[in-house]
Amino acid sequence: MTENSPIAVITGGAAGIGWSIGQRLLADGYRVIATDVVPGFTASSDDVLWRELDVTDHGQAATVFDGIVAEFGQIDVLVNNAGIQRHRALEELSWAEWEAVVNVNLHGVFNTLQAGGRHMLERGEGRIVNISSVSARGSAGRAPYSTTKAAVIGLTATAGAEWASRGVRVNAVAPGYVDTGVFRQGVAAGTLDVDTILSRIPAKRLADASEVAAAVSFLVSDDASYMNGQTLYVDGGFMVDYGIPLAKKPSP
Numbered sequence: 001m002t003e004n005s006p007i008a009v010i011t012g013g014a015a016g017i018g019w020s021i022g023q024r025l026l027a028d029g030y031r032v033i034a035t036d037v038v039p040g041f042t043a044s045s046d047d048v049l050w051r052e053l054d055v056t057d058h059g060q061a062a063t064v065f066d067g068i069v070a071e072f073g074q075i076d077v078l079v080n081n082a083g084i085q086r087h088r089a090l091e092e093l094s095w096a097e098w099e100a101v102v103n104v105n106l107h108g109v110f111n112t113l114q115a116g117g118r119h120m121l122e123r124g125e126g127r128i129v130n131i132s133s134v135s136a137r138g139s140a141g142r143a144p145y146s147t148t149k150a151a152v153i154g155l156t157a158t159a160g161a162e163w164a165s166r167g168v169r170v171n172a173v174a175p176g177y178v179d180t181g182v183f184r185q186g187v188a189a190g191t192l193d194v195d196t197i198l199s200r201i202p203a204k205r206l207a208d209a210s211e212v213a214a215a216v217s218f219l220v221s222d223d224a225s226y227m228n229g230q231t232l233y234v235d236g237g238f239m240v241d242y243g244i245p246l247a248k249k250p251s252p
């Protein structure tokens, strides 16, 4: 990493998958600016720079991105990763729970996608990855989460279509189950059962955050130069299987 290294900005970069993406992009040669709402967060790696940003705040997003461009000249890569989860049966979900998840997972992605995207469009160059989830296909007990993660896929496709001819590529990564914050909260609350989940994943294990980061790394690289508006699933085969085992092994 040097003064001339490309600039990568991550939202929700203080922990979990966002932290891992930061480490991966650092290793790829980016100057990484991790943003997060956590008060007083200071990145534990000297190499990662930090800016406080609550993605639900439209005005703050514009100010932070303008500040980064003023200081570093440009934003080459943006990863919209910040996300939260609330588990509740649909009929019992409070308005506050619904609103909180929609504000972070959908309005937050819009806010930073637009704030970062505008600078990239002005420059005619940039790569963006939004973090969706396998829950986008519908997930009992996670109505706002599933809804927002599906919406992120639609927003990604739309941004990809609008900005492709102007030098800005926008794609999404949809992780399966990763042993980080959003997943751990569900397990701790007793609303996610690890054994049941593992039985439904063809790979029979959770994802490591670094495996999600590797997909992000690919999508922002020149190797993905013709990918736009796509959602890449990193899920151990979860989306292509219904968890029904073979009744007996096929004969050779």
Ligand SMILES: NC(=O)c1ccc[n+]([C@@H]2O[C@H](COP(=O)([O-])OP(=O)(O)OC[C@H]3O[C@@H](n4cnc5c(N)ncnc54)[C@H](O)[C@@H]3O)[C@@H](O)[C@H]2O)c1
Pocket (backbone or CB within 6 Å): 011, 012, 013, 014, 015, 016, 017, 018, 035, 036, 037, 038, 053, 054, 055, 056, 081, 082, 083, 084, 104, 108, 131, 132, 133, 134, 174, 175, 176, 177, 178, 179, 180, 181, 182, 183, 184
């Ligand atoms: N863990 C999983 O199994 C899993 C699976 C699929 C998708 N995802 C998605 O990956 C992303 C990261 O999840 P994680 O498991 O690493 O979660 P995490 O809780 O470990 O990290 C999320 C980060 O987002 C930050 N954040 C929360 N609200 C914010 C706000 N308003 N503004 C800015 N930052 C905010 C948190 O402070 C935290 O640092 C989320 O979008 C999540 O939905 C996670």
